[in-house]
Amino acid sequence: MTENSGQDALTLIEDMIEKGGDIPKDLPGSLEEQEKLKRILGKIHEMHSFISRMSEGDLDAKLSFRGYIAGPLKALQSSLRHLTWQAKMIAEGDLSQRVDFMGDFSLSFNRMVANLADNRDQLISRKEELERSYAALSQANNKLNILSSITRHDILNHVMVIVNYCFLLKEVITDPKLKKQLEAIEFSGKEIQHLIEFTRSYQDLGVLEPMWQRIPVIFTNPTISGLVKDISVQLPDQCYEIFADQMLVKVMYNLVENSIRHGGGVTEIRISYVDEQSLLRIIYEDNGSGISADEKEKVFKRGYGKNTGLGLFLIREILSITDISIKETGTPGKGVRFEMTVPEKYFRRC
Template identity: 30%
Template sequence: MTTQVLYVDDEEVLLDVGKTYLEMMGDIVVVTATSVNEAMNELEKRRFDAVICDYQMPGKNGLDLLAALRNAGNDVPFILFTGKGREEVVIDALNNGADYYIKKGGEAKSQFAELMNAVDQAIIRREAEEAVEHNLTRFRAMFENIREVLIEVDQEHRITFISPSVREMFNYEPEDLIGADVLNFIDPDEVGIAQDSLAIAMTGKKVSTSLYHVMGRNGQVVKLSTTSIGHSRNGRQYVTISATDITHSLATKSALNDVINNFHTFLDQSPELIIMTDEVGKVDLINPKASKAFALSAEVAQDMFLWDVLFRYLREDQGTPDRYEYFKGALMEGLQTGKCPLFGRALEMTLRMPGGQWMYGELTFFPIRMDQGWRTVLSVRDISLERRSKKRHLRALRKVDILGSVFQHELSSQVAVLRHHIDLIAQTPTRQQMDRSAEAMRQVCGRVDRMLDFMREYQRAGVEDPVWRDLDKLIYSSAKRFEELNITVDQEFKGVEIFADQNIGAVFDNLFENSVVHGGGSEIKVIREDTPTHMNIIVADDGRGMRRNPMDRTSLRGKISGAGLGLTLSDELLDVTDITLKERRSERGAVFVLGVPKVKTRTRLPRMPEADMDTTARSRAGTK
């Protein structure tokens, strides 16, 4: 059952911090008030299991609220939580019926853990006190069976009865303690508080709960939580004390606090993005790295379900509605049963971060069992660098394969041509033959030079990280190099950027050059065509086209040996960011299609034309 606590303090910042910590530590709902009058209004509306109250506040103070409650017959556990540490404040609080006094100060987590312990103990003790009060007629029978030590003392603080459980707790025989002064067993520094507590209990008006350090027969120190109840018998006043050993529970609490502190330290310092849900799937905790990466504060995240956070950033083709429903259903099953097909698997997914950059993440889900039920933890490891390194490695291996197998063959062929002409010159050294052979050898040298130039460019392709490039500017920059062509560019490219290799401009150079060298065309149109998943850049000329089958990325060697080196280089540059290059069949001219994934495009804000824009090139490269 959820514990209802009223927390009263005129410092709203401290109220917010206290509410957050206490509600994180257990099944507890904290209602706050900033004054005694506001607190009294809340107490009239509902029942609370405990009240935490500051001492010094404007107007009425914490002791005024305590006195009002006790005068009204309200015995709700009351904990005075204040920075005022004077002894008279403590005595006044105990005299008026406070259950605990805790001084403010120190590290926040430990401070509120102690406060949470006081709330738990106050509620437990109050329930025990009510049970004892309602069963006073069976009081002595209970003495023989309960684990707590029950002690009855008279007005002179002499022990008149003590339960057998004193043997286990203090290693004393009950009969050895009859007649002894109970104050002799308490830490000297706590005797004064114990005297005041017993005096209050003797009046029969107040049950007081206190913590004491008590020395056992063998010298061991036991920390007790005590409840003192006053009653009369045969005209004399007595106090019955219920003492519970909380030494081990405090050690457990301390160990638990250490675990919590270590866990939070781990979360704060972890290089991974970590999000933990509550038992219904809402975000309960997000570590600083995840909060920064997702630009998502803890306050905002706690109103969101884990699956909503994840699919907010997934790449469009991965964050489909069907996949959303699958993840949501699987994670909800995990919260109910602790079993889920997603648990324990490393899932590689692409996330678009708030700044527009892409992150390749390795996502791992796993369950955590808590007292209230199952929770789910999502850990995201950034593998962008690993993935880029792997892709570069594979690209390098492919380059080695292509360069090794194709260029070896091509160079061997050119060497064979050279040897042939050398033999011709040696056999028939006529002037005419020598001129023909010299021209043929110059052509071979030219081809070898072009192959070596291509090799250098090919090896550099994809080495540097891709960047966002202004598509409109790229096309016009290439168009300026081909004055003999009339290039018309679709205005739909204005303001569009694509995520591509830094040398992507060479692709448009090669496509325009292909029209001049192979197609013989004089006009080129660059048109935009959109599909649900891609933005297609159509480059169409009016020439005769290339005499070969439509090309795609499956014939690299064929392209190098037959179709031209430029298209192979273009293919390699485009492959860096998954852009495709295909040739579309056409009755006249060559039509090339660059397919750019929509997730690799973005629209920038409008801006003024650059002052140094080459107006001559823009006039020559007209607009549609």
């Protein structure tokens, strides 16, 4: 090889290192020198490909040669593979992993894992505290429910005495004024009975943990299926689970009962979903008389309306336990449209 051809070879090697590109077809020097230069350029090209693939996360790249430069590159690849395995172990809960072969990175990595271990221990401790608190609260609620049940039973017994005596007195009293007064007392007594019986159904509100539930499954509950036996019910085809208080069945029951009681001859009930990614809307509709514009918000107030005036109020209370809101958005005269909005963390696709 001449001095000029040697310089040309060095330039080619420098250009390959700095600029990359394909190996030129025309190489300087003799055939033997050309073959040697081609091997050198090929190794540079192969090392570039090897490093590029590693930088993109591909740790399966291979080098076909060994030596002074290839050795450290393969060692780096091996270290990255081991680090990947350690990260996988950490992700699976093994926080005993430590790195001792990558200098300053090792210090940061080990500090991160140690912090994760400390946080996990704190979370476990906190979880145990919450479990103890929940157990104590659950026990207190159970005792309150027992007390409530006994008190409710005693009140009903006394009210029944009042109602029965009113009935008997009406049979023997002829004074119209006294009879009217007795009828008022009897009516109030029966209303008290009805209210107490109604509240019995809600004594477990918020006591049991919320759970994932499917509305079509809820509609197979005998208390609801019995109500809608003469009504056409359209349920959604999409499958969603709602994280709500276990009294979600009462929500659906009260909506159906409200349609039947106040809808004016409802023959059709429709439930649909509107998925807006960050929230899910559950739409309950019927083909009844609907709710007037000035009553849309009032119907959710305690004591408003006919019967006990608690049905829709309690619906809102049950749903709010898991941050689900409800409002009426129907057109008066064309049926009700109750829209329940479920936050992202309280629904999932199934």
